[in-house]
Amino acid sequence: MCGIVGIIGREQVAPLLVDALKRLEYRGYDSAGVATLNKGVLDRRRAEGKLVNLDNLLKEQPLSGTIGIGHTRWATHGAPTVRNAHPHTTPRLAVIHNGIIENFAELRSMLEKDGYVFETETDTETVAHLVTRALDRGLSPVEAVRQSLPELRGAFAIAIMFKGEEDLLIAARNGPPLAVGYGDGEMYLGSDAIALAPFTDTLSYLEDGDWAVLTRNSVAIYDESGMAVKRRIEKSAGTAFLVSKGNRRHFMEKEIHEQPEVISHTLANYLDFSKGTIRTDAVPVDFAKIDRIAASACGTAYYAGLIGKYWFEQIARLPVDIDVASEFRYREMPLSKDSLALFVSQSGETADTLASLRYCKQQGLKIGSVVNVKESTMARESDSIFPTLAGPEVGVASTKAFTCQLATLASLAVTAGKMRGTISADDERRLVHELSEIPRYATQALKLEQQMEAISRDLSQVKHALYLGRGTSFPLALEGALKLKEISYIHAEGYAAGELKHGPIALIDEHMPVIVIAPYDRWFEKTVSNMQEVAARGGKIILITDSRGAAASTLKTMHTVILPDMPEIITPIIYALPIQMLAYYTAVFMGTDVDQPRNLAKSVTVE
Numbered sequence: 001m002c003g004i005v006g007i008i009g010r011e012q013v014a015p016l017l018v019d020a021l022k023r024l025e026y027r028g029y030d031s032a033g034v035a036t037l038n039k040g041v042l043d044r045r046r047a048e049g050k051l052v053n054l055d056n057l058l059k060e061q062p063l064s065g066t067i068g069i070g071h072t073r074w075a076t077h078g079a080p081t082v083r084n085a086h087p088h089t090t091p092r093l094a095v096i097h098n099g100i101i102e103n104f105a106e107l108r109s110m111l112e113k114d115g116y117v118f119e120t121e122t123d124t125e126t127v128a129h130l131v132t133r134a135l136d137r138g139l140s141p142v143e144a145v146r147q148s149l150p151e152l153r154g155a156f157a158i159a160i161m162f163k164g165e166e167d168l169l170i171a172a173r174n175g176p177p178l179a180v181g182y183g184d185g186e187m188y189l190g191s192d193a194i195a196l197a198p199f200t201d202t203l204s205y206l207e208d209g210d211w212a213v214l215t216r217n218s219v220a221i222y223d224e225s226g227m228a229v230k231r232r233i234e235k236s237a238g239t240a241f242l243v244s245k246g247n248r249r250h251f252m253e254k255e256i257h258e259q260p261e262v263i264s265h266t267l268a269n270y271l272d273f274s275k276g277t278i279r280t281d282a283v284p285v286d287f288a289k290i291d292r293i294a295a296s297a298c299g300t301a302y303y304a305g306l307i308g309k310y311w312f313e314q315i316a317r318l319p320v321d322i323d324v325a326s327e328f329r330y331r332e333m334p335l336s337k338d339s340l341a342l343f344v345s346q347s348g349e350t351a352d353t354l355a356s357l358r359y360c361k362q363q364g365l366k367i368g369s370v371v372n373v374k375e376s377t378m379a380r381e382s383d384s385i386f387p388t389l390a391g392p393e394v395g396v397a398s399t400k401a402f403t404c405q406l407a408t409l410a411s412l413a414v415t416a417g418k419m420r421g422t423i424s425a426d427d428e429r430r431l432v433h434e435l436s437e438i439p440r441y442a443t444q445a446l447k448l449e450q451q452m453e454a455i456s457r458d459l460s461q462v463k464h465a466l467y468l469g470r471g472t473s474f475p476l477a478l479e480g481a482l483k484l485k486e487i488s489y490i491h492a493e494g495y496a497a498g499e500l501k502h503g504p505i506a507l508i509d510e511h512m513p514v515i516v517i518a519p520y521d522r523w524f525e526k527t528v529s530n531m532q533e534v535a536a537r538g539g540k541i542i543l544i545t546d547s548r549g550a551a552a553s554t555l556k557t558m559h560t561v562i563l564p565d566m567p568e569i570i571t572p573i574i575y576a577l578p579i580q581m582l583a584y585y586t587a588v589f590m591g592t593d594v595d596q597p598r599n600l601a602k603s604v605t606v607e
């Protein structure tokens with residue numbers, strides 16, 4: 001996963017940049033590079049593979065200068081070659097970037113028409129030329145960045161250095177994390193505190209939409225609207241990176257906020273954004289030869305699998321049986337040798353899921369696992385691994401692992417659809433494009449945080465809650481209820497909205513909050529009918545929908561949360577974020593141990 005560092009200092013920066021990049025190695029990468037400015041010369045060195053290659057190159061061809069930027073690249077657009085490695089340069093600047101510029105193709109053709117010549121297949125190069133065009137039109141570097149940023153769509157963190165400006169670094173963040181480090185006559189940029197730990201422990205984390213102008217003696221931060229803003233300056237214990245909460249109160253909060261970034265890395269493993277196709281080479285299973293999927297998992301991972309069932313069946317016309325692993329392993333289900341046994345697990349160690357995997361193996365089935373920990377037992381015992389790239393998840397309540405499981409399952413369903421011939425090349429392009437938009441929508445969903453906190457204040461007063469949804473929002477209702485109960489200890493249940501009248505409706509009175517997850521999709525009208533049944537009995541509705549849903553429903557709600565309108569396939573992934581924030585803030589109001597709720601363990605290795 002890409003890492004960013006930038007230094008405006010007093011010493012030679014190239015070795016310091018490489019040192020900082022080494023501290024970002026844990027994120028994963030396949031090429032690296034640095035650029036410096038020295039007496040008007042902007043120069044760079046880049047190498048494929050591990051940082052030792054860049055180190056050796058710098059020994060042969062050193063770079064001078066006390067200002068520079070460095071990058072580890074985890075390839076998304078274009079192969080991991082030297083040519084595609086960052087920094088990308090034009091005669092006027094050098095840029096590094098983490099994330100995805102969604103409208104890069106549009107921007108590229110516009111810039112090419114204006115005579116800008118591209119050297120690579122990367123989305124990052126469009127940023128380099130876009131800002132260069134603004135400079136060529138006579139703008140100052142700060143103005144050039146200010147005017148270029150609104151043209152970029154997607155989730156990104158960037159840093160730019162300008163030829164002729166040896167006391168200036170500009171950075172911007174919309175999604176992936178970026179921290180500014182404060183030194184004495186020196187300033188730094190880094191993807192996280194660990195990158196900057198040898199230089200400074202005094203940091204500010206940029207917020208989404210922020211951009212920052214750094215000189216050796218000053219830092220100015222602006223928000224999306226261009227207003228100067230102050231961001232909290234804090235002390236970080238950067239060395240303990242895997243157990244560091246950054247500037248967050250809890251790991252769960254940090255992990256919720258990491259989602260745009262980790263989902264984008266997970267997607268990039270399965271989808272080729274440049275070509276708009278899936279990467280068949282990332283999927284070592286021929287779905288055309290499979291007649292059924294027998295899936296099992298536990299808890300949140302099970303709910304991810306349940307959503308996956310909708311996708312596999314709709315997109316690839318591939319039937320999926322899914323069970324909680326603790327039942328599957330004992331129920332002696334007849335299994336066909338042409339089935340793929342599929343397991344979903346963050347830890348890869350959950351006892352029931354592992355036992356189900358071994359049972360299927362004994363039955364002679366091919367085993368595939370969607371796992372987050374690549375070194376886990378499940379990963380080792382599977383024929384095929386479908387990795388989620390969520391990074392270490394510390395909070396016991398799963399958040400980013402869940403949405404990365406969904407991103408993986410959606411990508412696999414599209415892959416299966418292609419292999420089985422149930423989708424056309426146009427469908428594939430459309431679906432890949434829709435999935436590539438998840439990081440941007442996730443970034444927007446996180447902006448609902450204050451509203452979710454306010455709603456949570458009310459929710460923390462209740463003893464029970466119901467969650468309702470239809471279609472892929474049904475398993476999300478189950479997940480919402482699980483999240484709430486496990487960290488706030490409030491009793492909550494999730495139901496398919498259509499099931500309400502078959503029993504749970506007896507629970508509805510004026511004390512019962514009902515959280516209705518209802519994007520304006522093909523199930524919306526039916527869900528509204530169920531909401532009516534709740535309203536008629538005095539239930540308090542918290543509606544999570546989009547602008548079309550909010551306009552179409554005339555019912556009185558206690559709260560209405562409005563997400564952007566988005567393609568149907570990605571709704572369960574994006575709607576998961578407000579659901580997670582609702583549970584998180586309710587638990588914070590309740591004063592529970594959010595990261596380590598009572599009675600729960602992160603990896604359940606007993607039956």
Ligand code: F6R
Pocket residue numbers: 298299300301302344345346347348349350353396397398399482483486602603604
């Ligand atoms: C709930 C949660 C658990 C896990 C379950 C399976 O927030 O995290 O329900 O999903 O224990 O764990 P893994 O995914 O490690 O198999």
